[in-house]
Amino acid sequence: MIEFIDVQKTYPNGTVALQNINLKIAQGEFVAVIGLSGAGKSTLIRCINRMHDITGGQLNVDDVDVAKLKxxxxxxxRxxxxxxxxxxxxxxxxxVIKNVLVSFVPDLPVWRKLTGIFTKEHKIQALEALDKVGILDKAFIRVDQLSGGQQQRVALARTLAQNPAIILADEPIASLDPLTAKxxxxxxxRINKEMNISVIMNIHxxxxxxxxAxxxxxISxxxxxxxxxSAKVTKEILDAIYAGKANEMKSSSEESSAHV
Structure with missing residues (x-):
């Protein structure tokens, strides 16, 4: 359970990024956060794992007050x-496999961090994570030889290897073509449904x-x-979120699809 209680976020320059956020997100939900650039979407997501600190209110993850962690x-x-x-x-x-193995580094003893030697169990977990995203056959290929979509799958496998309860995704398909994005x-x-991992995604x-979702x-x-x-979202709701720019957003999306 993720719970925002009157959460505020104001940056040192005075910019108010979040105001009076009250939300509850249950385990296993797939949530998409939408809105204009600069609306506060990324800030909302990054407060959950303390990449950004809130400046007011309370943010709990499984009854842990995130702001009090040190x-x-x-x-x-994390x-x-x-x-x-x-x-x-x-x-x-x-x-590819070395990129996935990086997820285990924080828990390694110092000598393993210095030598880069991973256990057999870690290697098996890394290969299993690659298998879950369908790129097990790419395990020993250099990342720069992969397509953008395959690289995003490596990033997803690296995250799965740490066995998370929650995945935060900040514009994960923004740089991908429409077919690869799909x-x-x-x-x-699939990961959300099969593994009951909560997915909170900031997406344009x-x-x-x-x-x-x-x-x-x-967010506005x-x-x-x-x-x-999602089924309850209407044109009027999109207009409210995008301040009258819903039609523009939809046409841009349809135009991109037509180019596939």
Whole structure:
């Protein structure tokens, strides 16, 4: 359970990123966070794993007050939360399996960190994670030889290897073509359903958000303006979220699909 209680986030320069956020997200939900650039979507997601600290209210994950965690507590807490970025954050000049094995580094004794020697169990877990996203055959290929979609799957496998309860995804398909984006979204959906992992995704593609997510949270100017089932989202609701730009967003999405 993730719970925001009157959460506020104001940056040092005075910018109000989040205001009066009250949300509850149950284990196993697939949630898409939508809204204009600068609306607060990324900030909302990054507060969950303490990449950003809140400046007011309370944020609980499984009854743990996230803001009160310190030092090693934060690192242990983050082990339960996977993070997927638009830029993949991979070491492209090394192999796929080595990128996945990186997820085990925080728990290794110092000598293993220095030598880069992993246990047989870690290697098996890494290969199993690659198998779950359908790229086991790429395990010993260098990352820079993979397509963008395959690289995003490596990033997803790296996250799965740490056995997270929650996956946060910050624009995970923004740099992918429409066909590849659909394949990656299929992976997210399957993992969400088969492994009961909560997925909270910040996404610009409205049509894809409505197709894959069970729940939509609409953010505008740092505030939640819609929170409900995807099936309940109407043109009027999108207009409210995008301040009248819903038609523009939809046409852009349809135009992209037509180019596949």
């Amino acid at each position: 030092g090693k507590q934060v690192r242990r807490f 082990r339960r939360i996977g993070m997927i970025f638009q830029s993949f954050n991979l070491v492209t000049r090394t192999t 394949l990656v979204m299929d992976d997210f959906k 593609h409205v049509e894809i958000a409505l197709e894959y 069970d729940r939509i949270i609409g 100017k740092g505030a939640v303006v819609f929170d409900g089932k």
